[in-house]
Amino acid sequence: MKKAEKIKKTLKETKGKRKNQVGKVYQIKLQNLSKQDEENLNRLFLEAKWLYNYIVADIKNRLNSTAWKLKEVKIKTPKEIEKREIKTLSSQMRQGIVDRIKHSLKALRKAKEKGLKVGKLQFKSEVRSIPLKQYGITYKISRDRNRVKIQGIKKKFRVLGLHQIPQNTEIANGILVKKSSGYYLYVTCYLPKNEVVEEIRRNRIPKAVGIDLGIKDQLTLSTGEKISWYIPETGRIKKLQKRLLKKQKGSNNYRKIKFLIQKEWEYIQNKRKDTLNKVVSHLKKFCLIAVQDDPIKSWHEGLFGRQVQNTGIGGITARLRNLATLIPVVFVDRYTPTTQTCSKCGNRQKIPLSERVFKCEVCGFELDRDWKSAIEILKEGLRKIKGEGKLLKTLPVDCGEVKPVERATALVEAGSLPLKW
Incomplete structure (x- = not known):
């Protein structure tokens, strides 16, 4: 006892x-x-x-x-x-x-x-x-x-x-x-x-950011940045898989080729992990992160399954959930109409997937649909924590004033172009 x-x-x-x-x-x-x-x-x-x-x-x-x-x-x-x-x-x-x-x-x-x-x-x-x-x-x-x-x-x-x-x-x-x-x-x-939080705060910038996940551009930020990467299967894997089919299962040659395939897959997975590490390291600089809780798993079953698989975009949301213990991360509901809502007048209208630029039918506001969606995600994220009474607790002391996200649209008039990685 x-x-x-x-x-x-x-x-x-x-x-x-x-x-x-x-x-x-x-x-x-x-x-x-x-x-x-x-x-x-x-x-x-x-x-x-x-x-x-x-x-x-x-x-x-x-x-x-x-x-x-x-x-x-x-x-x-x-x-x-x-x-x-x-x-x-x-x-x-x-x-x-x-x-x-x-x-x-x-x-x-x-x-x-x-x-x-x-x-x-x-x-x-x-x-x-x-x-x-x-x-x-x-x-x-x-x-x-x-x-x-x-x-x-x-x-x-x-x-x-x-x-x-x-x-x-x-x-x-x-x-x-x-x-x-x-x-x-x-x-x-x-x-x-x-000590870990203090190290993150040293490199922090006093700005909140909204993130829109996508297929063509994996991440679009409310600041106007577009982050894209694509790490497909190598040609060597396809050649080795063809050779494997010709070998007798269980033989020494079969095991040797299978080992080479595993080694090649490990190389690809390491490249994808390295990319995710760099992306998350960039996002950690912001004092508040708002992201929509998109069903990434269902994207695999659609027409763009291969693109989703070769980018490993699902790892971003998983990493952000782990990061939420150190910095403020807000997840916006997946059914929030961020793509359909105008950032200027609040008008809601349907927009097909083929149209990559949002144009409001009421006020004529025009902006890249992914960028506009990221702005709306940030708005909803700020609204969510403010409605729950957690704004003062969630935002760090050194974050500074969180400015209205409508000012981000001024970058369009100034002629700023989104940054591609």
């Missing part, structure tokens, strides 16, 4: 401490790996797959309080069912895998309650990530020697990227990840919230 009370007390203290901290994940790469090192790491991921599939095969009987204590499992081979011993995977890693199965079952249950069609957990052909629950036990970091020690493996690995982690940070759990380009350690750190 004393141990249980001590754990509860520690968890309560940690929750209270986390309220004044900001979580951040740093990526560290394991370097200078020998063949023996790769074999040891591959063994970890292989045992993780065996344990996961063994429990999933009979969840009712095998998913219990002692599931993490399993040291021997049965696996199905093409010939027969064989017993395999779990040697490298530590007890805490096994606990993490068991918790992962429980979380997956919980997510399936929630989806079923919403009325969605769900099946059961499927077997994994390959496990690519292993949770490391506790810093100092499942993994350790030696800053002075630039090394990382992973539980279950004797050798300390040399790593690249350890300098990213600040000295005043609190290191928490991690994840060991296997990619086609190598092995990575994702370290979760907690930084003091006041």
Whole structure:
């Protein structure tokens, strides 16, 4: 009982401490790996797959309080069912895998309650990530020697990227990840919230901004900027996929080409992530962000599914939701008629998608439809927080006066052109 009370007390203290901290994940790469090192790491991921599939095969009987204590499992081979011993995977890693199965079952249950069609957990052909629950036990970091020690493996690995982690940070759990380009350690750190906010405020400009999401121009800001990017599949992927079709499934050549395809996909995903990082870094400079909560997922099902996929625009709204804990971000309802409303007189009229310039039938006001929509989104965002009585609380002290967004239309008369990236 004393141990249980001590754990509860520690968890309560940690929750209270986390309220004044900001979580951040740093990526560290394991370097200078020998063949023996790769074999040891591959063994970890292989045992993780065996344990996961063994429990999933009979969840009712095998998913219990002692599931993490399993040291021997049965696996199905093409010939027969064989017993395999779990040697490298530590007890805490096994606990993490068991918790992962429980979380997956919980997510399936929630989806079923919403009325969605769900099946059961499927077997994994390959496990690519292993949770490391506790810093100092499942993994350790030696800053002075630039090394990382992973539980279950004797050798300390040399790593690249350890300098990213600040000295005043609190290191928490991690994840060991296997990619086609190598092995990575994702370290979760907690930084003091006041320091992170202060760093953002130093580069902040006293201006609010509205964001309109689109297909041709991914982001149109109420300031007149248009931000566009497009990162399609490379020609190399298409060639490799054609070669893969000609190989026998399960052969060595099949696995080699599949590995090359995975490596190429990783390269493309890294480019998309880098673009999103740069865009979000630019948006963080504004003292208030207003964005319409568009159903990006439904855009994939339309005619522009490929364009949406190749830009990864859905990641913008997800990143802004995470950013809302540090700077004011307002989400405007998706059904707000921002495209149909005139920014000058407030007249509402229908405008087809083919018309890229809005022209008011009442006052004759004329402006690019996306730009005008961004202005309306900012108006609605300011109206929303003002109506909720949160304007003074939401806007930072150093934000300055939020000027009426109608003044942005003066840029058109001045002859300013939107900026393209």
